[in-house]
Amino acid sequence: MEVKKTDAQQVVNPVAAVLSLEKRIQKIQELNIVIDKWRKLNEAKKSLTGFKLGADGLSSTVIIRDVSGQEFKTSHNIVVETVLKSVQEILDVKIAEVEKQIDFAA
Helix, strand or coil, rough: CCCCCCHHHCCCCHEEEEEEHHHHHHHHHHHHHHHHHHHHHHHHHHHHCCCCCCCCCCCEEEEEEECCCCCEEECCHHHHHHHHHHHHHHHHHHHHHHHHCCCCCC
């Protein structure tokens, strides 16, 4: 006994194909946004890694400005080191979070 598929069974629903294509394009766009975040975080990490503290404890300065323009500024070595370490840790966590979002599964 031989079973043959009819043309009606082989026809693909064009509306479903378009939706599927739209979903894939949307997934690619979302993936591009996540990849851009990953690149920016890694650039910040590389920039921070190259940052050198002076041996005298006063040649590096941390400046923080708020929205209104008020400024906190310090050259205290322990504060600068602590800020750098905290930023490094936060970048590592955020990079790991973004890497989890980069997913090629459907």
